[in-house]
Amino acid sequence: MPEKTQPTSPSRENAEQNATPARRGPKADLTAMDHDQLVAFMESIGQPSFRAKQVEDWVRHKNVRSFDEMTNLSKALRAQLADVATLGGVTEVARQESLDGSRKYLLAFDDGVSVECVGMPNGDRLAVCVSTQAGCRMGCRFCATGEAGFTRNLTADEIYAQAAHVGQDFGQRVTSVVLMGQGEPFNNYDETLAAMRLMNSEDGLGIGARHITVSTCGVVPQIRRFASEPEQFGLALSLHSAVPETRNLLMPGVRKHSLKRLHDVMKDYTEKTHRRPTYEYAMIAGVNDDEPHLDALVDFCRGTLCHVNLIPFNEHSGSKLKPSSEERIDRFVKVLEGVGVETTVRRSRGTDIDAACGQLKQRLR
Known part of the structure; x- marks a missing residue:
C-alpha cells in the first residue's frame, strides 16, 4: 500500500486568500452583531473564530468606518469583508x-x-x-x-x-x-x-x-x-x-x-x-x-x-x-x-x- 502523504498546510495569508467566496444577497452589518453573532459570521465565510474579536475591537472600541483601517487584518481578509459586509455606523x-x-x-x-x-x-x-x-x-x-x-x-x-x-x-x-x-x-x-x-x-x-x-x-x-x-x-x-x-x-x-x-x-x-x-x-x-x-x-x-x-x-x-x-x-x-x-x-x-x-x-x- 503506498504511503499516505499529509497535505501541506497553507500559510495564514494563503488561507485567507482561498477563503469562502463572498456570499450573494444583502451585506451583513457587522456593527449590529454581538460577539456570538460575529463569531458565527466569521466562521460562515471560512474564517477562524478568533477573527471576530479583532473585528469587534475595531467596530466597538475604535469606531472605524472603513475595512482598510483594520490594519491587523490582511489585505485579502479586508477585501473579503468589504464584499460581504458593511460597517453601518453614523x-x-x-x-x-x-x-x-x-x-x-x-x-x-x-x-x-x-x-x-x-x-x-x-x-x-x-x-x-x-x-x-x-x-x-x-x-x-x-x-x-x-x-x-x-x-x-x-x-x-x-x-x-x-x-x-x-x-x-x-x-x-x-x-x-x-x-x-x-x-x-x-x-x-x-x-x-x-x-x-x-x-x-x-x-x-x-x-x-x-x-x-x-x-x-x-x-x-x-x-x-x-x-x-x-x-x-x-x-x-x-x-x-x-x-x-x-x-x-x-x-x-x-x-x-x-x-x-x-x-x-x-x-x-x-x-x-x-x-x-x-x-x-x-x-x-x-x-x-x-x-x-x-x-x-x-x-x-x-x-x-x-x-x-x-x-x-x-x-x-x-x-x-x-x-x-x-x-x-x-x-x-x-x-x-x-x-x-x-x-x-x-x-x-x-x-x-x-x-x-x-x-x-x-x-x-
Whole structure:
C-alpha cells in the first residue's frame, strides 16, 4: 500500500486568500452583531473564530468606518469583508459647540435618517445624551422633538453608535450615558435595552450599569418590565406634574397611563429593585409651578424612594412657555426637602446651541 502523504498546510495569508467566496444577497452589518453573532459570521465565510474579536475591537472600541483601517487584518481578509459586509455606523452631518464645552451633533445613518445627540465633558468625565428614536410620537408640549413628527425607531447599534461617536470626537472615554434625547425609549424597549447592555459590556463601552440611565414619559407596562431586568441601570421618570389635568395637557402621549397607575408602578419598582428613581420636573411659569401643583408633587413623592430634579424650562422657538422664576424654584426645593424628598435643581448645559433637555429637533442651525 503506498504511503499516505499529509497535505501541506497553507500559510495564514494563503488561507485567507482561498477563503469562502463572498456570499450573494444583502451585506451583513457587522456593527449590529454581538460577539456570538460575529463569531458565527466569521466562521460562515471560512474564517477562524478568533477573527471576530479583532473585528469587534475595531467596530466597538475604535469606531472605524472603513475595512482598510483594520490594519491587523490582511489585505485579502479586508477585501473579503468589504464584499460581504458593511460597517453601518453614523456620519456626522453637523456639530455645534457650546460656551460651556458641550457639543451637539447631527448624525445620519445609512438610510438618510438623522438624530441629534450631545456630549457634556466635565474634567476627565464625559457624559453623553443619546436618542432612541428619530422623532417622537408623545407630543409633549414643552419638548421640541415631536414638532417634526416621528420617523422610525433606532436599532441598538444606532443608539450605541451615537455614544461611540461622541467619545471618539472628544478623544476620551465615555463615563456615563443618559438615554434622554429624541424619542420615548420605552416605545422602543428591546433595542434600547440591547444598546444599554452593549454600552455596559466590556466588549462595548464598558460603562458601569449605574452610570447608564434611561428616561421615560411613564409607559407603565414597560416600567414594570424594566424592574425585572437584572442590571442596575438607572431610571428617570418625566413627571412634570402630579395634577392629572395638567399632566394630560403637557404630556398627551401618556394620557392612558394615569397618575394613580404610575404612582403604583413606581412604588413596585423601588420595592423590587431597591433603586432610587429620578423624577424630572420642568418648571414652567404659570403652568405647573403654583402652590396646588407643589402640594400635588409633595403628595406624589412623600414617603417614597425618589429624587426630584427640578429643571427650569428650556425655551425653544415656536413655544410660548416660559421658565419659572428663581423664587418659585426655590420654594419647590424648600418644601420638598422639608418633607424628606431629595431635590436638586438641574441647570441644563448647551442651552446656547439648543442642546438642552427638550430642545433637540433633528437639525442644527
